[in-house]
Amino acid sequence: MHTRILDKLICPNTHLQPLLLFAIEINRNQQILLNPDNASLLPDDDVKTGLLYTDDKANIYFIYEYIPILLNDTDQDLTHLKAIYQEIGYTLPVEYKLVIEQTISRIESKNQSSDGNWNREEMKYYDAAVDTPQ
Numbered sequence: 001m002h003t004r005i006l007d008k009l010i011c012p013n014t015h016l017q018p019l020l021l022f023a024i025e026i027n028r029n030q031q032i033l034l035n036p037d038n039a040s041l042l043p044d045d046d047v048k049t050g051l052l053y054t055d056d057k058a059n060i061y062f063i064y065e066y067i068p069i070l071l072n073d074t075d076q077d078l079t080h081l082k083a084i085y086q087e088i089g090y091t092l093p094v095e096y097k098l099v100i101e102q103t104i105s106r107i108e109s110k111n112q113s114s115d116g117n118w119n120r121e122e123m124k125y126y127d128a129a130v131d132t133p134q
Contacts, residue, residue, distance in 0.1 A: 001050075001068045004043035009052065012072040013059045023050040024091050027066075035091070049088055057099045064088075073110045081107070 009019045025048040026036050032048065052068055053060040062069045062084050069081075085100055092100070 001047045001063050001066055002043070003041045003045045003047060006052075009068070009070065011054050011059050012061075012070050012075075014054060016054065019052045019054065019061075021047065021050060021052060022092075022096060023047045023063075024088060025049040049091075051092075051096060051100075053096075053099070057095075060096070060099050060103050062088075073107045076107050078104065078107060 003021065003023075006021055007018060010017050011019060021038065021041070023036050023038055023041060023045075024034070026033050026041065027046040027048055028036075028042065028044075036045075046066060047063050048066055050063040051060055052063060052070070061071075062081065064084050069076075069084075071077075081104060085104070089097060089100070
């Protein structure tokens with residue numbers, strides 16, 4: 001994700017701007033830089049791995065393999081989020097780890113439905129259970 005688009009991104013949960021950036025890996029002039037100084041990112045820097053978050057850090061989103069995962073809580077794939085967190089969690093400062101864990105807990109609680117309206121996570125398991133040749 002190029003840093004120059006940061007001011008155009010909107011939080012899918014609150015529909016507010018701006019989203020803030022914490023970069024872990026960036027591609028600058030065909031070189032991968034680890035743990036860059038986030039205050040000195042250039043507009044053409046391409047973020048390979050990082051986080052986008054709201055000002056209050058209530059909503060946090062991964063950037064993984066150059067792609068920002070900007071989905072609202074009900075559309076998130078928890079298996080995918082947890083796998084990304086497990087892969088990059090060790091590189092994050094403690095404050096971000098806590099926010100991510102709170103976000104995962106919030107998404108898990110929103111994805112529990114007993115009202116008959118299935119969410120994305122439940123549909124994935126249903127589709128796998130009824131996948132037959134017919």
